[in-house]
Amino acid sequence: MKIGLFIPCYIDQFYPKAAVAALELLEKMGLEVYFPKNQTCCGQPMANSGFEHLTTGCNRLFIENFSSFDYIVCPSGSCVMHLKEHLHLSGHDQQAKAIREKLYELTEFLTDILEINELSASFPFKVGLHQSCHGQRGLKLSQMTELVAPAFSKPEKLLAMVKGLELIPLNRKDECCGFGGTFCVTEEAVSVKMGKDRLSDHLRNGAQYITATDLSCLMHLEGILRRQKSSLKIIHIAEILNHQPL
Amino acid sequence: MKAMEHAQAAEAFIRDEARTDWHDETLWFVRQKRDLAAQGLPEWEQLRDWASGIKNHTLSNLSQYLALFEENALKNGIKVHWAMDAVEHNQIIHQIIKEGKICRMVKSKSMLTEECHLNAYLAAQGIEVIDTDLGERIVQLRKEAPSHIVLPAIHLKKEDVSDTFNEFLDTEKGNNDPQYLTESARQHLRDYFVGAELAITGVNFAIAETGGFVVCTNEGNADMGAHAANIHIACMGIEKLIPKAEHLGVFLRLLARSATGQPITTYSSHFHRPRPGQQMHLVIVDNGRSRQLGRADFRNSLKCIRCAACFNTCPVYRRSGGHSYHTAVAGPIGSILNPNIDMKANADLPFASTLCGSCSNVCPVKIDIHEQLYKWRQVLVKEGHVPSSKKTGMAAMTLVLSKPTLYRLAGKMGRVALKYAPFVVNNSLNPWYKQRDMPQAPEESFREWYQKNRK
């Protein structure tokens, strides 16, 4: 099984450890994983700002880089959701469609395609799981509190396989952190207030780490934490799932 | 009216952080009550499906249903008026007031009359309308606009209401007891009800098959006014129609549960014919709705039944307050309705969202609100309603992100700048940095690591 690893631009530049963890985790499952060199970005920053018409270049690059794989896996629910909904390129409809169908966010790939039941990871800390909206409501990685429907959670299922990890409850299980792409600067006041409120929920419930399927949310939360000189830390879920006993 | 863009108004709102927390908690509590009410019905999601299907069908046959509704309403003895826009709506009501030589009139909650700025229009003609919904009366006395379509005074604390009532209703200074304040308003408004010559109400649902309409309240104020006055004017947008009375069986199960978590409003009143000697008028208003019906991406916003569940769940609304949306209908639904009414004035609203999607999930008629917010952004950019600085920035970003070599170079420079000269990025011109630090720059990017360690 040939896997193309899609590492979103800001993870590549600012959080390489999460990308390494995602790669190693997939390799441990015995998969052939490749990182196509010329990949850049899914185009979401432009599209969510109203400039979807400028994303043709990104879409072309994505199709060129990822058409040849059996599956494409990415440690970001938000980028995956954007591509699943908006990856189109005139003259390449079939390729774009094929990519949209074989593209998976990391945790859903582990639970739905690989159907893994155990992990060798250990992470003896109290962890709060932040539900990134695009992964949760967009890709349905876990049940949403608004709906009257049975509960499930793909990320929680995986975290439950990690030795020593204690998942803390939250008062608001799936409220947005306020990142929202360019929203984080165009609506700076609301964005930061939302972030602060999410953090207090995790702190109140005793979290030592906040994890998520999206680093964009975590980058925003980390920005506030560092400004507040808090000891609470952020960590991408791939790093926990790949965390070895010391 | 718009004094500031949403972002600026929100920033001003948040400056009082304790009050923002209170606003957020209060509305979150309403969201939780809604959740409990929804969970009480195993068929909840099925009801949402049906409601959405009934509304979609109605919109797909709207001209026929409007004609049928009018025909039946006329048979019932209701006088039907049609208004293309807000001005015509206001003129029609003004005309009825003039013809009846009316001096004393009351109005129950109608977001349409807010949308049309009826009170201001009549005030300019020297006519005073008394709002009778408690929340609306409070904001009317304070010369403010409602900040929420179901809870008009939710931006106010009981101390504010107490001060207002002390000033206008002569209540005891410093008595903040909601029971006492509500009782005072009851006494104050009872005189207006009893003396009312004309009553204006909104319409929650209009039934094509029977030519009647339904008005829902908890306070009983719509009924008090409509049954006391000799003239009743009900105002409705063209999208309020439903085909048959039996469909109310779906909508009335969803409306109050979504709005406040109640199983139903206290009163769900069905008006079909005026009582003997009474005049019953119905004003059917377009005001841009037929245009919205023609926008394939946005037409299903017309399914809205004005429950405000999307307000209560919206993390942005809860922390920015209704007035920051500078329109009669605030919140997520307002942000997809208002650009249709005035694209330029409301171009900021679709951007006042993180696109988290919670609004679409609570919507009882399954409007894809967050997807429409995304689509409005595309339209607004194409129509030239975003600042040119944003356009330049986006063009630069696009260039970098569509050229792998440029991207690698820019990434490196970005990280170098972060690492060796944080002040270059960390300055007050970058809104990120006002209350947040930048991420710590790593030694190398993932692609540099991969180059060395895999290949």
Place this chain on the structure above:
Amino acid sequence: MSSKNRILQATAENQPTLTQLPFIDFDSLIQYPDPVAAFEMVLKKIGGEIIHFKNEEEILKSISKADQDGEFVLNTFRQQEGSLAPFKNASAVELAHLNRVYLCGALGVAENGAIWLDENAMVNRLLPFITQHLVLILNAKNIVATMNHAYQNIRVDESGFGTFIAGPSKTADIEQSLVIGAHGPRSLTVYLFHN
């Protein structure tokens, strides 16, 4: 062109292709093992009160025994048409001091505690709203499970006006604090009989 025609024309031009109405499957609706108990529970939750009677005679006895203390009370239950005639067209001014009204409800709804009554049962449309206290008399046999069922059993345009009433009037417009007795009745009591 008139505004009516302009609106109808624009609507006709802009409405999408006709879609079908959904089929409402009553089998998927909530079922209550004991609809009367469910009705009572919800009614109390929304601020209403309930008194059980064996039959209509008991209700009649209770109403006539009630100490009316010179208050303005109006009972429509088992009354001669003629005795109520003066109230039919009474104005709000004349009814402003009504203290208590007894009206007959046609149907109750278990899921939300609502009771349907139409103009024929009200005598005057103002009565259920302007009175300080409202008593609705209901036959337990006439309680249905949901609003979907309710609309199967009533005709909304049988008279010129009809309403579902669920509990006393209320508001939470001041800081979300629930206050019973907004503009309508301060209390709602259901007299439920079981014969």
